[in-house]
Amino acid sequence: MAHAVELAALGPVYGPNPRVGCVLLAPEPDEGAWSNHVGAPRGGPAPDDVGDARPRRVIGEGYHRGAGTPHAEIDALHDARRRGIDPRGATAVVTLEPCSHTGRTPPCAEGLAAAGIGHVVYAVTDPNRLAAGGAEVLRTRGIRVTHAPHERASALNDVWATAVRRGAPFVTLKVATTLDGRVAAADGTSRWITGDLARAHAHEVRRRVDAIIVGTGTVAADDPALTARNADGALAGHQPLRVVVGTREVPAGARLRGPGGELVHLATHDVHVVLAELGGREIRHVLIEGGPTLATAFLRADVVDELHAYTAPLVLGAGAPVVGDLGVDTLAAAAQWRTVHVERLGDDVLMIARRHRPRTARDAADADSDADADATARADAGMGTATALTDSVGNGPPTASETVRARKEPA
Secondary structure (H helix, E strand, O other): OHHHHHHHOOOOOOOOOOOOEEEEEOOOOOOOOHHHOOOOOOOOOOOOOOOOOOOOOEEEEEEOOOOOOOOHHHHHHHHHHHOOOOOOOOEEEEEEOOOOOOOOOOOHHHHHHHOOOOEEEEEEOOOOOOOOOHHHHHHHOOOEEEEOOOHHHHHHOHHHHHHHHHOOOEEEEEEEEOOOOEOOOOOOOOOOOOOHHHHHHHHHHHOOOOEEEEEHHHHHHHOOOOOOEOOOOOEOOOOOEEEEEOOOOOOOOOHHHOOOOOEEEEOOOOHHHHHHHHHHOOOOEEEEOOOHHHHHHHHHOOOOOEEEEEEOOOOOOOOOEOOOOOOOOOHHHOOOEEEEEEEEEOOEEEEEEEEOOOOOHHHHHHHHHHHHHHHHHHHHHOOOHHHHHHHHOOOOOOOOOOOOOOOOOOO
C-alpha cells in the first residue's frame, strides 16, 4: 500500500478527482522475481504485501492522472497487459475504494471484475455518494474485498474528501501582514509586505488550487493578474480559475482578462452563494486572496478551513488591519484553530492553521461505514487478517500537510 500511495501522489493535486494509486500483485508467489517486489531487500525474500507468508510479484501499477483519464485501477490493468501478463486472479491494492458509477470513465469496480481480479485491498472508503459502493459491487461479483485503512492514503486526499462530503470547496485563506497585523500602510501601499521567498511560496500554493477568489475592491485597487507562476516567472502549466466577487464590473483592461485561468465574475456578496456556485463547477479547493473585506466575510461566515498567515518583520502602527469585525465580543466566543505548520521563509514566517470544528453527523456516519467495512473484511478473510493487511501494506505515521513542502533557506 505504501507504494500505491507513492503512485497516487504522482497525480495532480488540483481538479475534481482524487489522487489514487494501484498496485497489482501476482496471484501466486514467484520465487525468481524478488527484485520486482516493492520494498524487497536485495538478495532475499520480503514479507508479502497482503499478508501471505511468501512475497508477491508486482505485475502492474498505475495512478490517476486527472479527470477524463483512466482511473488508477484501469491504468494498472493496462500496465499488466503491456507487460504481457494476464491479471486474472491477481490482487489489486488500491488507495481508494474502486468507484461504482459511470462518469467521465466507466466504473472501476466493473473493470476489475471483468479482468478477473481475485482480491481487492483498498485503504479509504469513497466519501462521494455517487461513486461509493464499489466494494459491495465487487463482493456481489464473488471477489474477495478487504478494507485496510491507511493514514497516508487518507491524508493524501484530505482536501478533496472534505469538499466532496460537504458539496462545497475546501477554503484556504491567505493573508500577508506586518507584526502588528497590518496589510497596508496608512497611505494604502502594500507592495511588498513580504519578501521573495514568501511570494514564491504563495505561487506554489496557487499552482495547487482550483480557484483564486478576490473581491471587486481588490481588482480596482491592485489590478491583480491572479496567475500561478513557476520559479522562473513563466506561467505554470495549471492555471486556477480566477473568481471575482462583488457587484462592480471588472474593467475591460484589467489584467484579469489577460493570460491565465478562466475569469468568472459572481455578482454577489453572499459567501454561501459563491461556494455553492463553485461547488457546482466541481471546484474542490479555493484560495481567498482578497483584502480585509473579503477575508472578514469568509471568516464571519465560518467557512474557512485553512489559514495561511505570512508575517513580515515590519511594524506600521497604522493602516488597514488584516480583518474587520467578526462579531466576537469575548475570548470564549473566538473560533478555535489548530497550528499544523510553521516555516521560516527568509525573514518572514508562515504559519498554517486549520479550523477546529466538532465532528459532524456525516463524519460519524463515514467513520461507522469504515468500521463496518473493516468488520466485513475480517469476516471474509478470517479474524485478524484486516489488521495484518493494514500493517503489512506499509501503514505508518501520517505525512506532513501536502499544502506546503519544507524548504531550506539559501546559504
